Amino acid sequence: MSLPSLHHFRFSNLVLKTAIGLQICPKRYGHHIRGKPPGKARSIDQRLEELNYKDPELSRRIDIGLPLGRPSEKTKQKQIEFLKNVRQNMKMEKESRNKTLRIDLDETYKEWSATVAPQFIKTIADHYGIFRDLYGDAYFNPKVALNVSFSSGDVLHPVYYGNTIKPSDAQEKPQLSFVCEKDTLWTLILTNLDGHFTESEKEYVHWFVGNIPEANIEGGETIVNYLQPFPPKGTGYHRFAFVLYKQDKRIDFSNLRCNDISDYDLQARTFSTLEFYRQHQDHMTPAGLAFFQSHWEASLKDFYHDKLQMKEPRFEYDFEPPYIRPQEWFPLRMPFNLYMDKYRDPKKINKEFLERKMQKVHPFKDLSTPLPFPNAEPWSKQYIPSWLKLEITKSRLKWGRINDIE
Template sequence: MAFTNLLVKNNLYNINGISNPLLICVRLGHVMRGKRPGIARSLEQRLQEENVKDPEMCARVNIGFPQLKSSRSEQLKQRLAHLKAQRSNEHIEKLARSNKLVIDLDKVQRDYRLTTGQFDLRVIADHYGIFDDLFGLAYFVPRTELNIQYQFDDDTFSIVYNGNVIKPAEAANAPEVSFNGTIDPITGKKSIEDCYWTLIATNPDAHFTDSSAEYVHWFISNIPNGDVKQGEVLIDYLPPFPPKGLGFQRFVFVLYKQNRKLDFSKYKLAASEQNNLEKRTFKTLDFYRAQQDHITPAGLAFFQTDWDESITKFYHNVLNMKEPIFEYDFPKPYVADQKFFPLKQAFNLYLDRYRDIKQINKEFLERKLAKTHPFEGPEKPLRFPNAHPIKNVPSWLRTEMRKSRLGRGRINDYK
């Protein structure tokens, strides 16, 4: 049977006089067995079939406050009234036509937060895996705007922008937290009765012994009407301490609305236990399950942080422990069994694969130091390296000498 560069499909083929119903595809001279791409299932489809999940068991639950929407007709009336007011304003129209209209960006930001800003925050938190690591299959839409900023010095503030990077040195002191604690998250109107809140800051990526646990960095309960300074501080603020080598960690603030004043004394740490990391072990999901009848998550803010030089002193002076440093343990490269006659491979490079890399580096260093004068330094490089012929040496050695003259290859590691 003659094969071409086009795709040829035969439903039956004969081997030793026996017909076999096996599909053979030939494309560009390569034989492919089975169904062709596009008809065969992809790896992702096969994994989905093998890892089937029950949609009822994996359904996410909203544990936050519901959104009270006005009727569709009421929304249309408000939009029409706004459009009429804008079109009837001749002053705004003149400024717009002359390109002199100035838009108040602060007002735009306030309107954005009141409309779709909190929904976008929920999407961002999902992207960073905040809900999965803190609440499992539960989530919530933040209804209360949480403003958090760290004062680095007299004129510099580091504001939490939900995912931005703040260094541990900038977050060394407790931040300034503000939110409107007199507004009901459901109705959006001012509450007649006193409102109590709980603010918890945790790090889901910092625990050294239990990957499913967190370290609680701040715990303030019974905050009256949004006045954080008047709340009960159960656990003092502990700055983030990401170890060297682990990359970024998430520092999460969750604001809970209490239905009344509550007793959280069992979570309080004594003064001598404030710097004990084991005592600060915390699980947000367990805490919410124990208090879900009395608290509802209403606010969210988080940032990312990674190691800096201030962390070394923090481990030694505050946590009284040796600073952990993590390094990735790279697996040894695979080296095939050595052949007696390696074909089409450089002789010296092939042999170097089966030698100790430290010994190879030592030889290169000794070779370089042998040509280096103790007072005048190394020999001056040739002005025209390729103009000097190399004779009476093997081809592999000639290649190495040319690379050395041109400053290429492994010799660059010892310049």
Template sequence: MLHTIIIDCFRANLQLQQRRLGHRLRGKAPILCRTIKDRLEELNYKDELYTAKVDIGFPADRRTSVKQEQLEHLKRIKNDKQMEKLARNYQLEIDLQEAKKVWLETLGPYHKKQIADHYSIYEHLYGEGYFVPFINIEVTYDLKNGTCLPVYTGNVIKPSEALEQPEVLFKSDGSSLWTLVLSSLDGHMQDSSKEYAHWIVANIPGNAIEKGDTIVEYIQPLPLKGTGYHRYVFVLYKQNDRILFDIPEVTSPAQLEARTFVTRDWYKKYQDIVTPAGLAFYQTIWDSSVKDFFHDILKQKEPIYEYDFPEPYIRPQEWFPLRKPFNLYMDKYRDPKQVKKEYLVRKLKNEDPFKSPDPPLRFPNAHPLPHSMPSWLKLHEKKIRLGWGRVNDV
């Protein structure tokens, strides 16, 4: 008996909750349905086995002496009365090179990693892998006018500014070996999941790039017209020993197909020998040097990507198109070239290169129109008098 009463009370409670302000609610009762949080977790569920990030780089330097030096430096700054006085009077000068050096030794690598994550660099290079670029690489392009253009983290460099291989500098002892790879993440013309290797130098002793084994010769960036900005990434790998990479050598810039490269597959094959340590990347967009490269070096027509807009939908013609201007309605079903030609002829009919144009009517709508003129033609004449319509945009 008690069990039956509990069930009846539960059903009555459900019926009360299914009505709100006199309206019956659809769906399950609030006490039975899932919360928004549960629903979002179900929709956004990702398997941790495939989404967990893996650090493939070198571990951070956990020396206590570095932190101790920073604390002592802060104490010295706070106790310096003269420095405080200069700061209050806006006269304190800061050594930017020293500030940059401190930044690179402390938070700089982590800031670079955050920017690279923002541009999806690690995702498109290694999938679930990432690394913190503790080795700072300075990449600069010589502009041949006494200035250099550096590569930072995502700055824009035009292809005409990167025609020749850049100068790459990084700190290293003479006994270590390195590999430098420059690849484009968005430039492959056949498969969007692959890259083009624009420059690969292996077995670099110390930081002498010119003494390394050039596997793939350098070529300029090739962002195709109409495809927006492309990302070009420099990655510096530290080698455990001298390596003979199983990559075909590319010595000619015309061998574009031979430059097909997949960083993830390449790293997966040599992950026990190489470790990523340095990172720099930039963005680039089409300019005329890309066209010259295709015509002069590849001897082929430059691919151009444009968005094809769909043809506008035109309803079938009606016997009596009510409340539609006759001339505009009929223009929809005519050849657009013929319509533009008629408007151009009408525009040029009243143009004289040796005479000034006629003065406009002082009161355009005060001049009566014939009563026998149809309404659509009256509207057309009024637009001409007022300077409205397509004929005045030609």
């Protein structure tokens, strides 16, 4: 019988210690469970449900629009008969399969506007947060279809539900039309939901026409003259909403009138749709909606200087400085010049690159022509370290700070 070796004793001792350690001190050896076990801990769905919970009484939305009404039994029966006839029409099925079927788009749009358009527009407006920023917890189904289009030269730019229109294409007031009953009064308001400079809860009203008789925009009272969109640089897309209200009587808007003031007085154009509706909700009801988006472009620089008589505002994101770990005694696998630049003042680095650039600039001579093939240029005969070769390559190719300065 052979005796066990010393290696066998060491291995057995290690296994014994490991087994005892796992039982006595699970945090020291191997994986340990953090928090409650799966049977008692809350799942991700339960945590998200708690975070996104809203009180039903507070989150209940109020419909402030015109009633949609339900289709009559005759209309439903007519639609069913129409669908049956379409499905049994072999000629229409063949044309549809061969992509030769033609339909009347005007008639289709009219039918769509009278049936499913209000719910469709409401869904899109909720997606863009239009009702939330206009009326808070209230909403309405746009029952009256608005046909809005801007003209720029010979080109028409229609307004749908969230499409993009440039400020240069919306310099003049748009062409607007809608279908309504006789002897009715309407109010049309165009506001910018995202553009107020000083008050985040306020808007700028870009157009306000009240007491419009039977869809005749020119026959209404112009309370606020039209002003083109002017989203500042760096603020992204701005939402511009046309809201049409139906009035049950003639309303006096003299306290809101500012067409006798300068068209470019932004303080006079400060507006709140929610306060306006609360003031006149007994005599008007929102009925139509159309909105578009617009963003900054270079043409707005002259608009700010010449029209608004102000310096063009520019907004930038204020990023936090990047995290730089403490210096090491011997950093491995890192060029020392790039490593040291992390801990230097960026102003001094930019100054060095600027001085390097100014050495090649002469007040009476043109700039030197760039190398046609930078990577094919030979190095000088004298010894050049690898880190300096990298800097020369960047200078030739205009990479990094060199490109920023030039």
